[in-house]
Amino acid sequence: MEQSLKRLHPFILAFDLYKLIKGNIIFFVFIFLLNMGSDKWWIQTAKWLFLAYVVIMLFVNIGKWLTYRYEIKDNAIYIKSGIFLKSEQTVPFLKVQNVQRQTTVFHKIFKVTSLTLETAAVGEESSITFDVISRAEAESLERVVTVTYEQQVINELTEAELFEEQLVEQEPKSEKTTHFTPTKRDLVKASFTSLSFLILIPIIFKLDDIVKFDTFADEVTDALKWGWAILAIVIIGVLLISIAIGMIHTFIKYGKYEISSDTQKVYIKKGVLDESIFSIRKEKVQAVEISQSLMKRLLGLAEVKLISAGNTTIGEVETNTLYPFLPVHRAYELISELLPDYQVEESMHKLPGNAFWIRMIRPSYIWLIATAAIWYFKPSLWWISLALLLVIYVSRILDFKNSRYLLNESFIQMKEGGFSTTLFITKRSQVIEVKAERSKLQRYFNVASIETVNRAKPVHHNKLIDVPHEVANEFYRWYMDRKHEIKTQ
């Protein structure tokens, strides 16, 4: 019994040490390097305390490693851990919503990786993370999860279906196909869209302080004739450098993107230095979101996100984004390639004219408060109030123009947004509850708001305001029909 329990890869100790050093580097530099020769009593004490802390942490980490054991049993992963406070955790594979793998530079050096199995539960127990694990072990764990799901599907089939299934099985099983990797052209486009070269602007301002461009400018006027040439060269030089830096930045972030899929799962791989792979079973995708910032709309690019009920971030980085700079049509194509179940219609219904007028008269509380504040504190800045009003109205008009909806058999599509837009697509069976609202004002204009709730972390509410009142009714009926398409246990 004890034999079958496995420990994590011993390199975890090196990883923990690395994290310990990284976490305390500022403190370390402060007391050991900046105050090297100091014999102040408190520096001395801090040095000893710090050393004691490091030593204790080393032992704690060893203890953690020794006590952390896991095994695979009955289609679940079972974990025993804790030095003093023992804890046991069981996660059935069928509860896994998505799998994340992160291979940082550190992992690459030691030829290992990390693996996280995400479930839809809340709290600390919602996921299992193996910070350091051999690549073979990570592969095999992921395979076990996949096999468990396959088994479940087979169990559900009746014998007749099973027979058919076996016939289908005769055909060669489809391998992983790659759907998208950015070309050089895509990357160049991306580096312009993300405006990452603008990071140089603050640096130029700093430079301005140091070099004193003003005096330089005087000299330029003195020697106008060839001064212009210098100025032009400087400007072009700065521009080129900033574009180059922007491209390097983009390349590191988006260079090694790869979107692939097999019959069951979708894989999103990204990152040049720290590499991450997000994988999700197709039927676990709760919804798809296509978003476009103003810049992306101008360039015809879009970002597609697969919404999962499990966590989709590693640290700050979102891992569930298909490439964020996809040409719009390619984005739509990609969705139907990756998720054959999903039917995305590009033509949707516009909002009725009433929706325009209601948006024109709806009070803007932000504007009222801002205006009151300006009027009280600095009436001379009255034009800000006017500008704000203009921005709000332009945004409202754009929002009216951009808003679309469609109830397409078992799918719903909702698009909204003023300057930047999002299109949300989900299946009726994935919607966990719905809401329809009508305020007094909306009642007068014969419009209503509809809202879907989907599983995600945090729970995803998607609301579209001012659809025709009849559509809200239809939406409600549409949702009631879900009972025909769900399977109960």
Next chain:
Amino acid sequence: MYLKIEAPQRSISKEAVKVWRITETLENAGILAVLGILYYLHMRFEWKEWIGWIILGLLILTVLNAIWEILFEPTLKQKYWRYDVDEEFIQLKHGALKEVNELIPMTKVQSVELNQGPFLRKYGLYSIQIGTMGTEHAIPAIPEKEAFELRDQIAHYAKIKEVE
């Protein structure tokens, strides 16, 4: 083959009005007291003038809000609250100014809970809390017997879970 949606029929206890009047009175009195103290401190320690205006503004808003919430809203809220429960869905419909309709599939219900504060107890009422994967919903004031029946009914229907 669209079904016609039946609007939910069951209403909540009339006593809810009294309960809400009491709780709203207490709540608003609390907010007024806090604002009053702030205003006193403002006068006493001569805070910046605009702070005084904001406190005064909030005071006026609270008074207006209190009149609405204590005198008018409870009756309207009670009048428009409707709910219904069947094997497939929980339907809620409520709102005095804004009409809100909610539709919750039974298979997604995770928990049902009966709650009773001191004022609900006084009138023999319970509020039913329904927890789903995403949010919490509450049916505010239901007589004891009905409340227990409803809880058992929801718990029974909610046992069936979907294959995810």
